[in-house]
Amino acid sequence: MRKTWTAVVSILFLVSTFAVGCGGGKDAGIEEKRRQLKLNLAAGEPTSLDPAKAFDGNSMEVVNNLYEGLTRLDKDSKPQPAVAEKIEKSADGKTYTFTLRDEAKWSNGEEVTAQDFAFAWKRVMDPKTASNASFLMNVIKNAEKYNAGKASAEEVGIHVRDDKTLIVELEQPTPYFEELTAYTPFVPVYKKGVKGKKYPFSEAKDFVTNGPFKMKSWKHEDNITAVKNDYYRKAEDVKLAGIEWSMVQEGTTAYQQFKMGEFHYLDNTSIPPDLQSKIIGKGEAKVSEAGGLDFYRFNVKEKPFTNAKIRRAFALAIDRRAIVDQVVQGKQQPAYAYVAPGTITESGDFREGGNQLIPENNLEEAKELLKEGMKEEGLDKLPQIEILYNKGDKNKKVAEAIQEMWRKNLHADVSLKAQEIKVFMENRSNGNFIVARSSFLPDYNDPYNYLESFQTGHPMNQTGWSDKEYDTLLKSAYKEVDESKRMQTLHRAEEVLMEQMPICPLYFYSDITMQKPEVKNILNHPVGPNDYRYTTIKG
Structure with missing residues (x-):
């Protein structure tokens, strides 16, 4: 009888222990889910998560948190050593030696090496990659020539001394080079995961990363889930269990989901335009300075925008206020110009030294320019004009407002066409548009970054525009070491851009965010994507 009772007690103890264990596992699962940051990619499916091709805000946000470069921006948006433990610069400012940390690992536990950086950077430059970010590499010796097919990969100024030492030669001293190395096109790539694959970075299983988070799942057109990377060099500082990026493109829906607790954070791309003023007024959203702007591109190979006077007329006919x-x-x-306020150089804010290059509320000049331009083009009537834009509430409302302004002020027949982001980006890149919505987020805080995109043949030009004076000015500014002269040259370049008007600036960005009170320590940079490595969720 005693044996039987002892057996019963033992069984009850095991059952209770098992139940406690199950409860602990369940509680742990709940805790892990609670520490998952819920975000939204308002433009929908990223155009690419290949670091060499991820060159829009949606894509770069994900890449920035899956990968890490030689440097990373700190809370003051200054580059600090990351994968690099030590950075040495030569006396002439043209050679950098990066020493990599021993603790820098891939998410599979393998070491990150100097070869991984050399492979990744040359892959961005390789013309076969067709990376829109390749121009950022042009500061490196022979990078531009390699991209143009005029030099070999071996001639590029990137040298691997050993697994932990990367030596980079520049074309000339570049004061913002360390800041560039924090940017997503400069992250390393796991060579074995890319070599020989036709479509790398297209599925979750393809990703081996070195950042604070690693890919867990990717349900296309729906969501991307990442979890903490235990091999990250500072894994102990990462408090989140993971991140889930949803892809809700309808602003009102995203806002309602935020109110119901389904999102922890929204930026202005997810907040409905018609609610922004009210939300800001109620204190539900925070507003801060940001870099970049919204603008329209004119296709200068399509009538009527083959004529500079007509382009300028359409730009002047918009009431930006x-x-x-x-x-x-x-x-x-x-x-009223292209380079945004807050673009700081050694000389100060570039915009403070620049003029208002687009007159405000000057419809008479717009009408006169249109008349002159149509006469020069032999046009009795304007052809129909189509504004192409990527789907989104804000983009639609802006397009509708400009459609009405051009109809009322210039008697133009304007239609609107919305497309999914991938299709839209492809059509814009290929010149399949008349007027196209565009945006610019700076890659580094310098006016040259704003203006370099419109040089002849630049992959980000996408207007068909070419101007010898503009090209000469940009080349001169690139080589100029006297900061005062460099600024004078860039101001003149901006004037030429606004005189010829292949683009039409609309408004400079502000950073509008909604954040749950329990969420802390999101690094939100004026230049570059958000960083969630120090983010916490308390509750």
């Missing part, structure tokens, strides 16, 4: 105050409503600034 009305767009800011009545449409986007996020305390943005009207853009």
Whole structure:
């Protein structure tokens, strides 16, 4: 009888222990889910998560948190050593020696090596990759020539001394080079995961990364889930269990989901334009300065925008103040030039030294320019004009407002066409548009970065525009070491751009964010994507 009772007690003890264990596992699962940051990619499916091709805000945000470069931006948006433990610069400023950390690992536990960086950077430059970010590499010796097929990969100024030492030769001293190495096109790539694959980076199983998070799942057109990377060099500082990026493109829906607790954080791309003013006024959203701007591209190979006077007429016929105050409503600034305020150089804010290059509310000049331009082109009537834009509430409302302004002020027949982001980007890149919505987020905080994109043949030009004076000015500014002269040259380049008007600035960005009070320590940079490595969720 005693044996039987002892057996019963033992069984009950095991059952209770098992139950406690199950409860602990369940609680741990709940805790892990609670520490998962829920975000939204308002433009939908990323165009690419290949670091060499991820060159839009959606894509770079994900890449920035899956990977890490030689440097990484700190809370003050300054580059600090990351995968690199030590950075040495030669006396002439043209050679950098990066010493990699021993603890830098891939998410599979293998060491990150100097060869991984050399392979990744040359892959961005390789013309076969067709990377829109290749121009960022042009500061490196022979990178531009390699991309143009005029030099070999071996001639590029990237040298691997050993597994832990990367030596980079520049074309000339580049004060913002360390900042560039924090940017997503400069992250390393796991060579064995790319070599020989036709479509790398297309599925979750393809990803071996070295950042604070690693890919867990990717349900295309729906969501991307990442989890903490235990092999990250500073894994102990990463408090989140993971991140889930949803892809809700309808602003009102995203806002309602935030209110219901389904998102922890929204930026202005996810907040409905018609609600922004109200949300800001109620204190539900925070507004801060940001770099970049929204603008329209004119296809200068398509009539009527083959004529500079007509392009300028259409630019002058837009009431930017009305767009800011009545449409986007996020305390943005009207853009009467291209380089944004807050673009700081050694000489100070570039915009403070520049003129208002687009007259405000000058419809008479717009009408006169249109008349002159049509006469020069032999046009009795304007052809129909189509505004192409990527789907989104804000983009639609801005396009509708400009459609009405051009109809009312210039008697133009304007139609609108919305496309999914991937199709839109492809059509814009291929010149399949008349007017196309565009945006620019700076890669580094210098006016040259804004202006370099419109040089002849630049992959980000996408207008068909070419101007010898502009090209000469940009080349001169690139080589100029006297900061005062460099700024004078860049101001003149911006003037030429606004005189010829292959693009039409609309408004400079502000950073509008909604964040749950329990979420802390999101690194939100004026230049570059958000960083969630120090983010915490308390509750």
